[in-house]
Amino acid sequence: MTGAIELNGLTKSFGEVLAVDDVRAVALPGQVTALLGPNGAGKTTALRMLLGLVAPDSGVATFGGKRYCDLPDPARQVGAVLEASGYHPGRTALDHLRILATASRLAPDACERVLAETGLASDARRRVGGFSLGMRQRLGLASAMLGDPGVLVLDEPTNGLDPPGVRWLRGYVRRLADEGRTVLLSSHALSEVELIADHVLVLAHGRLLRSSSLAALRAEAGVGSMVRTPHQDRLCAALDAADLPYRRTDEGLAVDATPEQVGELAGQHGIVLHGLVGTADLEQAFFRLIQESGPAERPATEEVWS
Amino acid sequence: MKALLQAELLKLRSTRTTAGLLLATLGLVALTVVSDVPKVGAAEGPLSLDDPGLLADVVATCFGVPQVLMVLYGTLAFTQELRYGTITSTYLGEPRRTRVLVAKWLALALVSAVITTATLALSVPFSSALIRSRDGDVTFAGHFWGIVAIGFVVMAAYGVIGVAIGALVRNQVAAVVGVIVWMTAIEFTVIPSFPDVGRWMPLGATSSLFQIGPSLGLDGNLLSVPVAGLVLLAYTAAAVVLALHITPKRDVL
Numbered sequence: 001m002t003g004a005i006e007l008n009g010l011t012k013s014f015g016e017v018l019a020v021d022d023v024r025a026v027a028l029p030g031q032v033t034a035l036l037g038p039n040g041a042g043k044t045t046a047l048r049m050l051l052g053l054v055a056p057d058s059g060v061a062t063f064g065g066k067r068y069c070d071l072p073d074p075a076r077q078v079g080a081v082l083e084a085s086g087y088h089p090g091r092t093a094l095d096h097l098r099i100l101a102t103a104s105r106l107a108p109d110a111c112e113r114v115l116a117e118t119g120l121a122s123d124a125r126r127r128v129g130g131f132s133l134g135m136r137q138r139l140g141l142a143s144a145m146l147g148d149p150g151v152l153v154l155d156e157p158t159n160g161l162d163p164p165g166v167r168w169l170r171g172y173v174r175r176l177a178d179e180g181r182t183v184l185l186s187s188h189a190l191s192e193v194e195l196i197a198d199h200v201l202v203l204a205h206g207r208l209l210r211s212s213s214l215a216a217l218r219a220e221a222g223v224g225s226m227v228r229t230p231h232q233d234r235l236c237a238a239l240d241a242a243d244l245p246y247r248r249t250d251e252g253l254a255v256d257a258t259p260e261q262v263g264e265l266a267g268q269h270g271i272v273l274h275g276l277v278g279t280a281d282l283e284q285a286f287f288r289l290i291q292e293s294g295p296a297e298r299p300a301t302e303e304v305w306s
Numbered sequence: 307m308k309a310l311l312q313a314e315l316l317k318l319r320s321t322r323t324t325a326g327l328l329l330a331t332l333g334l335v336a337l338t339v340v341s342d343v344p345k346v347g348a349a350e351g352p353l354s355l356d357d358p359g360l361l362a363d364v365v366a367t368c369f370g371v372p373q374v375l376m377v378l379y380g381t382l383a384f385t386q387e388l389r390y391g392t393i394t395s396t397y398l399g400e401p402r403r404t405r406v407l408v409a410k411w412l413a414l415a416l417v418s419a420v421i422t423t424a425t426l427a428l429s430v431p432f433s434s435a436l437i438r439s440r441d442g443d444v445t446f447a448g449h450f451w452g453i454v455a456i457g458f459v460v461m462a463a464y465g466v467i468g469v470a471i472g473a474l475v476r477n478q479v480a481a482v483v484g485v486i487v488w489m490t491a492i493e494f495t496v497i498p499s500f501p502d503v504g505r506w507m508p509l510g511a512t513s514s515l516f517q518i519g520p521s522l523g524l525d526g527n528l529l530s531v532p533v534a535g536l537v538l539l540a541y542t543a544a545a546v547v548l549a550l551h552i553t554p555k556r557d558v559l
Contacts, residue, residue: 048558048559053559055555069401074401078398083391083394086392086395087390091320092320095320098316099316100313102309102312103309103310103313104399104400143395
C-alpha cells in the first residue's frame with residue numbers, strides 16, 4: 001500500500017487567478033476523504049497537482065512520502081479518474097484498457113478483471129463513443145483499478161451518473177476504503193458524499209476552509225428535529241418554557257433540539273406526537289462555511305491537520 | 307520503453323485513423339502515378355521515356371503526398387490525445403513525459419516504414435507497368451535503390467516532425483490546418499518563386515534528397531544530397547529538441 005496522501009502547501013496561479021492557495025491536508029488509508037467545494041474552488045487543480053499533471057508554484061503533494069512522478073510503477077500504486085471524456089470515441093473499452101495495461105506492464109487479464117468488477121464485461125468490445133456518461137464513469141474506475149492500487153483519486157466521480165449509478169459508486173468506493181485503500185474524491189455537493197465519506201476537506205476560493213471528520217461537521221451543523229403534533233400550541237408553550245428555539249413550517253415544528261429532547265418534553269406534558277424525526281442540515285452548513293469565508297480568512301493549522 | 311512503444315502502437319492500431327491514412331496514401335499514390343507517367347516524354351516535360359532513372363524519379367514523386375500525410379499522422383498521434391483527454395491517462399501511466407514522446411516517435415517511425423513499404427509496393431509495379439506500356443525504360447539502377455532508402459528516411463523524419471508539431475501546437479485544428487497550409491501552399495509557392503530560399507525549406511530539402519527538383523521548379527537549384535540530408539536532419543532535430551524542452555513543463559488541464 002502506498003499509504004496516506006499529503007498535500008503540503010500546494011499553491012498554483014493561472015495568470016492573476018490564484019487557483020489553489022497554500023492547501024495543506026491529508027487523506028488516510030482505510031478512509032474515504034472528500035474534497036468538497038463549489039465549482040471553481042480549485043479542487044481539480046489540486047488533484048492535478050497531486051498527480052503531477054500540473055506543476056505547483058510552491059508546495060508538494062505526496063503519496064506515502066513520494067511525489068507521483070517518483071513512484072515506481074505508479075499505476076500499481078495510485079489509480080485516478082479525472083475526467084469522463086478521457087477516451088478516444090473510436091476505441092473499444094477493452095482496447096482502452098489494454099493500452100493502459102500495456103504501458104504500465106500489467107498482467108493482460110487485469111483488463112477482464114476490472115471490466116467485470118465495474119459491470120462492463122458485456123460492453124468490452126463496444127466503442128466508447130457509444131457509451132453513456134455513466135458507463136464512461138465506470139470505465140474510468142476500471143482504468144483506475146487496473147493496477148489494483150492502494151490509493152484512488154477520483155474527480156467528481158458522480159457527475160452524470162443516474163441514481164442507481166450513484167448508489168453503485170457509493171458501494172464500490174466504500175468497499176475499496178474498507179479494504180484499507182486510501183480514497184480521495186472531489187465533489188461540489190455534500191449530499192453526494194455524505195453517505196460514504198469519513199473525512200471532508202472543504203475548499204473554496206482555492207483555500208482549505210475545513211478539514212474534519214464528517215461526524216464533527218455534522219455535530220457542528222447542529223442536530224434538529226421536525227415534529228408533527230395535533231397539539232401544536234401546547235407543544236410551542238412547552239418549548240418556550242424549556243427555552244428551546246423552534247419555528248413553524250408547513251411540515252410541522254422545526255425545533256433546534258435532538259429528537260430525544262423533544263420526545264421527553266412532549267412526554268412530560270402528555271402531548272401526543274404524530275411524527276418526530278432528526279434533521280441535520282449539512283448542506284446548509286457547508287454553504288454557510290463557504291459564504292462566511294472572507295478573502296483574509298485562513299484556516300488554522302491545527303484545524304487543517306485535525 | 308518497450309512497454310510504452312507497444313502501448314503507442316496499440317493506440318495507433320486501435321482506431322480507424324491508421325487504416326484511413328493507409329487507404330488515402332495508396333489512393334493518392336495511384337493518382338500520382340496515373341497523372342505523372344503520361345506526362346513523361348512530353349516536349350516541355352523534364353523526363354524522357356528512355357531515361358534509365360525514369361522509374362526512380364516517378365517513384366520519388368510518389369512520396370510527395372505520403373510525406374504530407376505522414377506529418378499529419380504524427381500530428382494527430384499527439385493532438386488526438388489532447389483532444390480526447392487521453393493524455394491524462396498516458397501521463398498517469400508514465401509521468402516521465404520525455405519517455406512518452408520518445409515512444410511516440412519510435413511508434414511513428416515504425417508506422418512510417420509500413421506506409422513507405424505500402425507506397426513502394428503500389429508505386430513501383432504500377433509505374434513499371436505504365437512505363438512499359440509506353441515502351442519506356444524501366445531500370446532498377448543504383449539511383450532507384452537510393453530513392454527507396456531515402457523514402458524510408460524521409461517518411462520517418464516527417465512522422466517525427468509531425469509528433470513534435472502536435473506536442474508543441476496542441477490545438478488539433480490549428481496544427482492540422484497549419485501543416486496543410488505550410489506544406490501545400492506556402493512551400494509550393496515559395497520554392498518555385500524563390501528557389502534560393504525554397505531549397506532550404508523542408509520540402510525543398512526533401513526534393514533535393516530525392517533529386518526531383520524540376521517538378522517543383524527547383525531545376526539547377528537543388529542542394530547536394532548530403533547537404534539536403536543535413537538540412538532535413540536539422541529540421542527534425544529542432545522539432546525534437548523543442549518538443550522535449552517544452553512538453554514536460556506544460557500543465558495538463
